[in-house]
Amino acid sequence: MTNPEVANINKDYEYGWSSPERYAVKAPKGLSREVVEMISKAKDEPQWMLDFRLKALEIFYSKPMPTWGADLSGLNLDEIYYYIKPEGFNARSWDDVPDDVKLTFERLGIPEAERKALAGVGAQYESEMVYHNLKEEWEKLGVVFLSIEDGLKQYPDLFREYFATVVPPEDNKFAAVNSAVWSGGSFVYVPKGVKVDIPLQTYFRINAESSGQFERTLIIVDEGAQAHYIEGCTAPTYASDSFHSGVIEIIVKEGARFRYSTIQNWSHNVYNLVTQRAAVYGHGVMEWVDGNLGSKVTMKYPACYLLEEGARGEVLSIAMAGRGQHQDAGAKIVHFAPYTSGTIVSKSISKDSGRSSYRGLVKIYEGARGSKTNVECDALLLDEEARTDTYPYIEIEEKDASVGHEATVSKINDEQILYLQSRGLSEDEAAGLIVRGFIEPIAKELPLEYAVELNRLIELEMEGSVG
Amino acid sequence: MTDQPHQLEIRNLHASVGDMPILRGINLVVPRGELHAIMGPNGNGKSTLAKVIVGDPEYTVTEGEVFVDGVSILEMEPDERARLGVFLAFQYPVEIPGVTIANFLRLAMQARKAEGEEVSFTEFYGRLTAALKTLEWDESIVERYLNEGFSGGEKKRNEILQMLMLEPNYIIMDETDSGLDVDALKIVARGVNSMRGPNLGGLIITHYQRLLNYIVPDKVHIIVDGRVVQTGGPELAQRLDSEGYDWVKQLAVAGD
Incomplete structure (x- = not known):
């Protein structure tokens, strides 16, 4: 394996370095039945999962590329490596992680953050989790924080009960590709009434050129439980594009509260097409905090399906689009039950020729009486070339419901600059x-x-x- | 540099907005240790003078010079001028949402430090406590966002808070008294007076004599039609108060 040449296409991106490629398994380029079977075999999966993957592959083939959002014409799905398994994986101690990979995460500050402020840490390198550890105090309370593969092996019934129930493969083309080739991600279970008061974190790193990362995360927050999960992501800067398509499924049960925060800082050659959705039950609260700074193209609309009375969903979203970037980000709040409520706050910053779009859906089904959602989206343009758009979709079938929508576009104002400059x-x-x-x-x-x-x-x- | 005079000098200053000339040859010398009032009818260039000194790009200087302690500043960015010790208390301070006063003050103090030097907690907090006491302000104010949702009076008080924290050598107060009630006026004046001394010079721009009862100026200059038409002591301000501006407008006509 050779050390790939890093193209200097974005010299300001500080995580643009790469490590030498050394892999246990690297599937051939492109997507095929063989690749899917190879992944399933490498993971030693039960037959039902292989069947699920193969069915998802058919769904993927049957769906056209979406054309309603960002421009995806530059994404060549035949040029992507769909599965790369690094040497040595899923260690519980950093000492057992191979040196190159450990060094990568040390440069990203992950082990240090784990010691200081986190309840548990997962680290994914290419297609597999190379590290996953939960502090003992939480393990004792019955909290489960595993790689998704270990979740499937160790909790097969719980896994199967919820897997692909929130985001089925039919949902969209990228959920389908993820369902076919998923690898890595976390499996989290927080038992009834347990409140994990410091965050769990998973860090995603793509290292190889032209590779895809398709992590799958399944999180079940049982009745009255609370937790906060954070994901971070970076990749080296290459001349050719990489592809990241995760699926995150979250179940927030009655009276539970869960927050999922993302700081997405992919290099500017990554297509980031992610499906994130939470099913929220009675009086449960789901909060998405979504920061999209990196990537070439992002299409990502964290969703809250409010399924029972009193459920609440919140999406706070920040996008920053610089030269050559398109952040097509937003949120979905879908009210299925009475007295459910939602809030969407979206803030975008565009500069140079960057483009940020807010795309959001608020849907209130008939019978979801007394439900309400407020949407606020503010865009800040830093110069004349920057662009911003707002695509708010509001569908209300219930008379006794309300949706508020406010949108502002502003530019940095010269008077503000002068005021601050006049102070030094x-x-x-x-x-x-x-x-x-x-x-x-x-x-x-x-x-x-x-x-x-x-x-x-x-x-x-x-x-x-x-x- | 040590033999340079410690003064703000404005020499034959002409400035315009777009094609419209507003300042038509202002000459002023304000040594440190003195506060000079700038008075005059509205629309005659008082605020323009303030904005030009601070470096507002809306205004074009067409002729003349401004020196701070002998250093010509007209080619400098506004932040460089600030770091030389020039401070403008704005007539209409802008709102900066999401930026707390505390954070902003710390950054502004830091901007005055040499590279590698940090504003220490004791320096920051000591100065802040003293300033808030002078201004009769509760400490919780510094956790609010800069001017956001502030009343006119609070905005003006916040200008004085910044002035106390940043310890400028030359202050320019642009109609700080407008929109203030007597109590707020007294507090603002107390803030300014607490800084007075041999190291502080500046211009107090005002339309009314009222503020000058509390901040007694060393000199009073009257600007009409972009020029200083009369200079005198504090009694000049009182004359304007009792007689209005009509007679000074006559002076401007006579000067043409």
């Missing part, structure tokens, strides 16, 4: 501070370290962008 801040610092203030309502929802990281990433993207 440089023009760049002033613009950065205004942008940070713009996203503050969302950043303050993140744990401190992540809010700091988010601000740092935005500052990095902002450098030299005004003037």
Whole structure:
């Protein structure tokens, strides 16, 4: 294996380095029945899962590429490696993770964060989880935090009961491809009444060129339980494109509360097409905090299906689009039951020729009386070339329900810049501070370290962008 | 540099907005240790003078110079001027949503430090506590977002808070008294007076004499039609208060 040449297409992206490729299994390029069978065999799966995958593959073939969203014409699905298994995987101690891979995660600060502030950490490298560990105090309370593969092996009944119930393969073309070739991701179960008060985190890293990552995460938060899960992602910068298509399924049972936070910082050659959805039961609360900074194209609309009375869903979304990027991000809140409520707050920042779109669906089915959702989307444009669009879809079948929608588009205002400069801040610092203030309502929802990281990433993207 | 005079000097300053000339040859010297009032009818260039000194790109300087301690500043960015010790208390401070006053003050103080030097907690907090006490403000104010949802009076008080924190050498107060009730006016004046001393110079721009009862100026200049038409002591402000501006407008006509 050779060390792939890193193309200098985005020199400001600090995670753009790569490690030498050494793999136990690397499937041939492109998607085929053989590749799917190879993945299933490598994972030593039960027959039902192989059948599920093969059926999903058929669904994938039968669905056209979506054309209603971002431009996907540059994504060549035949040029992608769908499965790459690194050497040595799923260790419970960093000492057992191969050196290259361990070094990668050390450079990303993961083991340090784990020691300081996290209840558990998972790390995925290419197609497999290379590390997964939960602190003992949580394990004792019955919390399960495993790789998705180990979840299937160790909790087969629980797994099968919920798997693909929230996001079936028929849902969309990318959910179908994920269902066919899924590999890696987390399996989480929080037992009744258990409150995990510090976050669990999984970190996703693509290293090989032209590779795809198709993690699958299944999270079950039992009655009255609480937890917070954070995912982070980076990849090296290559001249050819990579493809990330995860499926995240979450079940929030009665009276439970769950938050899923993403800081997506893929390099600018990754197509990031993700399906994230939560099924929320009586008086449960689901919160998505979604930060999209990286990638070439992102299409991602975290969803809350409010299935029983009193369920609540919240989506807080930040997108930042720079040159050559299109962040097509948003949210879905679907009210199936009475007295359910939702909030969507979306903030986007566009600069250079970057484009950010808010695309959101609020649907209230007949019978979901007394339900309401408020949508607020604010776009900030940093220059004349930047672009923003809003596509709000609102479908209301119930008379006794309400949906509020407010949208604003603003530019950084010269008076604000002058005011801050007159206090001694440089023009760049002033613009950065205004942008940070713009996203503050969302950043303050993140744990401190992540809010700091988010601000740092935005500052990095902002450098030299005004003037 | 040590033999440069410690003064703000404005020399034959002409400035315009678009094609419209507003300042038509302002000459002023304000040494440190003195506060000069700038008075005059509205629309004659008082605020323009403030904006030009601070470096607002809306205004074009067509002629003249401005020196701070002997250093010509007109080619400088607004932040460089600020770091030389120039501070403008804005007439209409803007709102910056999502940025707390505390965070902003810390960054502004940091901007004045040499590379590698950090604002220490004791320095920041010590200065803040003293400033808030002078302004009769509760500490919780600094957790609010900068000017967001502030009343006119709160915005003006916040300008003085920043002034106290940043310890400028030259202050320019642009109609800080407009829209303030007497109590707020007294608090603002107390803030400014607490800074007065041999190191502080500046311009107090106002339409009314009222503020000057509380901040007594060393000199008063009257600007009409973009020029200083009269200079005197505090008694000049009182004359304007009792007689209005008609007689100074006559002076401007006479000067043409």
